[in-house]
Amino acid sequence: MKNKKKVSFWEFFQGLGKTFMLPVALLAFMGLLLGIGSSFSGESTIDALPFLGNQFLQIVFRFMSTIGAFAFSYLPVMFAMAIPLGLVRKEKGIAAFSGFVGYTIMNLSINFYLTENSLLADPEELREAGQGMVFGIQTIEMGVLGGIIAGLLVYQLHKRFYTIQLPDSLSFFSGVRFVPIITSLVLAVVGLIIPIIWPIFAVVITGIGTLIQSAGVFGPFLFGAGERLLLPFGLHHILVAMVRFTEAGGSAIIEGNQIFGALNIFYAELQQGLPISGDATAFLSQGKMPTFIFGLPAAALAMYHAATPKNRHKIKGLLISGVVATAVTGITEPIEFLFLFISPLLWIFHVIMTGLGFMIMPLVGVVIGNTDGGLLDFLIFGIMQGNYTRWWMVIVIGAIWFAFYYFVFKTVILKFDLKTPGREKVTDETEYTEEETHYKKKGSYNVPEMIDALGGAQNIEVVDNCITRLRLVLKQGAIVDDNKLKELGALGVVHLGENNVQVIVGTKVTSVRNELDSLLYD
Structure with missing residues (x-):
């Protein structure tokens, strides 16, 4: 092989998006537990629906909320582990382990800097200061961006060092053992x-808060x-806290007391x-x-309809x-991500x-408060409060948002062939014969000759x-030399379309796949 295949910038980000599906799938399930548990154990919900105050029900709801909060509390570290796990081609377990190590050490290092420079915020002011807790470590609140930074760096380090050979005196630390070290x-x-x-980002957000208050x-x-816009970077908490609890969100005199936020x-x-x-x-x-009640569900429906029919049930x-x-x-993260x-x-x-x-609701006279923006808020603080x-x-504005x-989602997905769920390049379900499994x-x-036969x-x-099979997506499936592949030892070649080809290799398929990866990508 003279030329090794290079992964394009776009292909890399398509692959990166695919790695997010593992934590996102868990996020979707945990979101249900957290949402239902926290909503039905809230004081405002119990006041509106007193039967929910039953002690046994409240224990169940609090348990659901506790378990469901796991994915949201540890989402960044899941990204830090899932990105290298999904992107590297060999030694995936070491990559995921290194993702955890790297993310934790990065936050320990941040904590060290904050401590040495007396920048640690008081516990009750963490969010306002843009700080949070990670595994008991007080650190800068970076949201999933922190996990993505760690994950991408670990992926690059793994790719560069997982085969490194150190001098004999340090040979124990060679190869994959060196990855978590570096x-x-x-x-x-x-x-x-x-x-x-x-x-620098915090200063920008403070300026935005001032602008919001003066923008009418x-x-x-x-x-x-x-x-x-700030959600993926974990910086939205600063903006939200400013508007909800400071002068940036307005002021009012209530019962003789001045209230801010x-x-x-x-x-x-x-x-x-x-x-x-x-x-x-x-x-x-x-x-x-x-957006939450109508727009994002419509986006989900568009993704469902844009998926290939055989994948929709999945x-x-x-x-x-x-x-x-x-x-x-x-x-919203289970859909947004x-x-x-x-x-x-x-x-x-x-x-x-x-x-x-946000702009249109007050212009048409809507007055519904609280924080979540879902159907429970709509019911309790909207419908139940009166006309x-x-x-x-x-509902009127929401119908427009839905359409x-x-x-937009369906048009963009189809026009740009975006690999949203169900649109990944996949092959048909395979029925294996007894001959090929043995x-x-x-x-x-x-x-190398197999690669030539594949075009x-x-x-x-x-x-x-x-x-038992190599599953290949090719630019041109028609130029594959089936007879040559069979001469090289393949039991058979299956064409599933213009681009999808399967080469039946048998029980040695893993070693053939690894050598292919080595020749094409390393």
Whole structure:
């Protein structure tokens, strides 16, 4: 082989998006547990539906909430492990282990920097300071971006060092054992750099908060769009905390006390039985409802319809659980993470539409508070509060959002052939014959000649394998030399379409696949 196949920038990000499916699938399920458990154990829900206050039911709901919170508390480290696990081609277990090591050490290093420079925030002010807890380590709150940074760095380190040979005196640390070692060193340095550059982002967000307060009717748009835009970086907590609890979210005199922050104002008015201020709710649940209850479920429906028909049954459960978590409880990550890293265009569309939802709701007179933006908020703080909330306008605007989201998502997915769930390049389900499951070629395969028979390295886009077959996605399946492959020892060649080809290799398929990977990618 003269030329080794290079993975293009786009192919890399397609592969990166695929690695996210493992934590996202868990996130969808855990989102249901967390959303239902936390919603039905909340004081406002119990006040509205007193039978839910039953002690046994509350224990069940609190248990569901505790278990469901796992995925959201540890989502960044799951990304740090899933990215190298999915991207590396060999020694995947070491890659995932190194992802955990690297992410933890990065946060320990951040904590060391904050401690040495007396920058650790008081426990009750963590979110306002942009800090959080990771495995008991007080660190900068970076959200999933922290996990992605660690995961990508570990992937590059693994690819570079997993075959390294050290001098004889250090030979014990050679090969895969060196990967977590070099990961520890590199991520420790990265952890010292992050606190130096991260305050720049906090300053920008503070400026945004000031801008929101002075932007009039466009203030809610800036808040809603900014909050979604910052979500992947874990910086949205700073913006949300500013608007909910400081002057950036407004001020009001209630029972002789000056109250700052949109959420504080809303709760104070609710507690005193006063008319709810539309200026406060403009930054609360109502702005999320068109997107959360209608828009994202429509996006999920578009992804379902855009999937290949034979794959729809495989993704139905994932999408349904994501829709329930999003629409009922306002936990949106299970749906958003299905397209966030695949299509920046769809993400920007989603950011803008969320901002528009925040802007339009107060303009049409909707007055619905609280924080989640799901059906429970819509029921408890909208419908059950009376007609003055103008809750029916949420349905009117939501219907428009549903149609718009569905049209845009389906059009973009199909036009750009985005690999949303169910659209991955896959082969048909295989029925294995007894002959191929026991087939074992005498001697080894000449893999370089097999590559030539497949049309050359430039013709091979994706290499995978099952228990007996090489599963290949090719640019041109028609140029494959079936007879040559059989001469080289293949039991048979199956063409499943213009691009999908399976080469029946038998019990030696794993070693052939590994040699193919080595020749094409290393």
